[in-house]
Amino acid sequence: MNWIVIILCLLLFPIVVSKPRQRFEILPTEDIEGIEGLLNLEELNSYNLHQYIGKIDGPSSTWMEFLAKYGLIENSRVCEYCPTPMSLIKETDLKAENYIWRCAGCKKDKSSTKVTVKSGSFFEGLHLSVQQVLYAAADWLENPSKKISDVSRDLKIDKNTIVKLHEWFRQMTKQWFYREASRDPNMKLGGPNKVVEIDETLMFRAKYNRGRMLTRRQVWVFGMIERGTSKVIMFRVPKRDSSTLLPIIHKYVRPGTTIVSDGWAAYGGINRMQSAYNHKFVNHKTNFVDPSDRRVHTQSIEATWGVLKRKLKSRFGDPDHRLDGHMFTYMFRRFHEDTMLLNHLIYEMKFFRRDQLPHTDGDFDLDSSDDSGDSSEDDENDISEDDSSEELSDVEDMDDFDEGDSESDHSSDEEELQNQQRWLSDEDEMEFVHRPGPDIVNDIDLHGEIMSLARRAGRELSPTSRSSSPPARSGRLSEYDHVPPTRNGLSGLSESPQRGRGAHAQRRGHGRRAVRTDSLTAATAAATTEATRPSPRRSPVLNRQGRGTHAHRRGRGRRVVRAGSPKSPTTSEEPATTPSPTHSPVLNRQGRGTHAQRRGRGRRVTPRQAPQPQRQSQAREVHRTNGADAGVVTNLEKAPGQDFKF
DNA sequence: ATTGCTACTAAACGCAGAGG
DNA sequence: CCTCTGCGTTTAGTAGCAAT
Numbered sequence: 001m002n003w004i005v006i007i008l009c010l011l012l013f014p015i016v017v018s019k020p021r022q023r024f025e026i027l028p029t030e031d032i033e034g035i036e037g038l039l040n041l042e043e044l045n046s047y048n049l050h051q052y053i054g055k056i057d058g059p060s061s062t063w064m065e066f067l068a069k070y071g072l073i074e075n076s077r078v079c080e081y082c083p084t085p086m087s088l089i090k091e092t093d094l095k096a097e098n099y100i101w102r103c104a105g106c107k108k109d110k111s112s113t114k115v116t117v118k119s120g121s122f123f124e125g126l127h128l129s130v131q132q133v134l135y136a137a138a139d140w141l142e143n144p145s146k147k148i149s150d151v152s153r154d155l156k157i158d159k160n161t162i163v164k165l166h167e168w169f170r171q172m173t174k175q176w177f178y179r180e181a182s183r184d185p186n187m188k189l190g191g192p193n194k195v196v197e198i199d200e201t202l203m204f205r206a207k208y209n210r211g212r213m214l215t216r217r218q219v220w221v222f223g224m225i226e227r228g229t230s231k232v233i234m235f236r237v238p239k240r241d242s243s244t245l246l247p248i249i250h251k252y253v254r255p256g257t258t259i260v261s262d263g264w265a266a267y268g269g270i271n272r273m274q275s276a277y278n279h280k281f282v283n284h285k286t287n288f289v290d291p292s293d294r295r296v297h298t299q300s301i302e303a304t305w306g307v308l309k310r311k312l313k314s315r316f317g318d319p320d321h322r323l324d325g326h327m328f329t330y331m332f333r334r335f336h337e338d339t340m341l342l343n344h345l346i347y348e349m350k351f352f353r354r355d356q357l358p359h360t361d362g363d364f365d366l367d368s369s370d371d372s373g374d375s376s377e378d379d380e381n382d383i384s385e386d387d388s389s390e391e392l393s394d395v396e397d398m399d400d401f402d403e404g405d406s407e408s409d410h411s412s413d414e415e416e417l418q419n420q421q422r423w424l425s426d427e428d429e430m431e432f433v434h435r436p437g438p439d440i441v442n443d444i445d446l447h448g449e450i451m452s453l454a455r456r457a458g459r460e461l462s463p464t465s466r467s468s469s470p471p472a473r474s475g476r477l478s479e480y481d482h483v484p485p486t487r488n489g490l491s492g493l494s495e496s497p498q499r500g501r502g503a504h505a506q507r508r509g510h511g512r513r514a515v516r517t518d519s520l521t522a523a524t525a526a527a528t529t530e531a532t533r534p535s536p537r538r539s540p541v542l543n544r545q546g547r548g549t550h551a552h553r554r555g556r557g558r559r560v561v562r563a564g565s566p567k568s569p570t571t572s573e574e575p576a577t578t579p580s581p582t583h584s585p586v587l588n589r590q591g592r593g594t595h596a597q598r599r600g601r602g603r604r605v606t607p608r609q610a611p612q613p614q615r616q617s618q619a620r621e622v623h624r625t626n627g628a629d630a631g632v633v634t635n636l637e638k639a640p641g642q643d644f645k646f
Numbered sequence: 647a648t649t650g651c652t653a654c655t656a657a658a659c660g661c662a663g664a665g666g
Numbered sequence: 667c668c669t670c671t672g673c674g675t676t677t678a679g680t681a682g683c684a685a686t
Binding site: 160 | 649656660661
């Protein structure tokens, strides 16, 4: 009998006293759904987001599991130096906690390799929490006209950071478009028995060429809208001639579609295209709606211009600079019919690289092509001289932006002649005027945007098309090379080279420099940490480094504790209403000198120093501790009559 | 073997003011 | 009232070493 008891004890002993099982993955593999699972999820919004990632100040493990489940971060890692599965460690410091992957195999050479769970993801390096970013995304989608200052106030994020976030979100919609556009036929409009309206409009032009900003470059936008579904595709175009517009139509409108346009001569070749479109047009000089066929009008696309321009007008700053972002965001919303927007935006985060953003929003720098400036003037001349009802909508729209004084524009006689031919007459309805140009289908005169698409699709443009088109945005195309692959065959996180250990090691070039003994005093450390550290290891003597005892050092730096079982991070969290014990209002975390003081210094030994005086502004401290002091209940949560949001 | 912590850099972030 | 810019501050990330 005794033997049995002894054997049982021996068997149970390791289970009872062993440390928590080492975690090599965030979630069990069978729980991983991958990025496509996001689109099968219910529609995410700011009201249900907390079910997936926790509250905006909530525990980190919740967002981590969410991101791992849908493939936005890696669920497990293998050390890149020694192919050893890395273990997941919960790391805690005074202000926050984080999870890191740590390799035990590298220990013999140097220290163990470490990498954060966010490494390789959109969230890597962001000082904002994942929750802040996602709630900001939800807020951006749900309140597109909300003022930056209001967003900043609600989310407790600096307005400059909000601006940057919004910029990223807009870029994500652009990324969405190009990936979808490369997937045929998802991003095409129309089809048999469907009607697509096409039109072009001029952005940022002075009304009657008067007023300030006459030197501001003019931007033509060409748009296509599918009647009945509200799907819209629009692009900046360098000019609105057939060689520019028809390839776009060919690429984005399905064969057999009925295309309705105005009487612009560039559309004259539509009926001759291989895609076998049924082209109808309404002569805006006489009617906006064809009296013989009331379906022939371009009111839908005209209305779209109005919406887009009002949107641009409502924002301050340079509307040209923001045009692309707003255009793609507009398309993003309309393609998804304002549903599942947050799901799709988070989807894009998997592939989005902050460090590979286009340099500016003006990436379709069409003015860089040789003749774009001429064409703008040329086109403008058309409108001014025609003064037709067709142009009225454009001119009125332009009034949204500019007003003012007179300056005549000049065009050559040659251009005048061309302009006279540019409008289709009623007689042209049966036989369109076709200006000389390249073969619109086989010899596509692509502007830079289309070239970029083709490049991503791995297609070669014919030499003739390159030679016949204006130089396409030299030096700028590469800015789009980052657009991720299609949903099929994407590689995601692992390919990101950004800020890996190697890069870090390369830029470091330093070792352990100085043994700093500046720290909180023991009393301060105890006061700030005692309540939260139930079982400190205490040593009454200084260690070899000359630092304080372990207990004395408490309250500084990060703490690393082994993550428990998959459920343990969540269960071990303190209740959300417990005030955070992590803030020391006196010192910055590391008790170091200022940034400026640290800059440029080399290896040196710093004598023991008194604690640095607090340099943070009062407002900043209040801001940062607000959530904790309020028990993580934000102002928004407490707003009367408002459902929980953040 | 594993955990805990410091120290360090680069970059994110916040703040404030100017410009439009 | 948004955007941009410059500058100071804070933090993410992680190498490295001591302690357990």
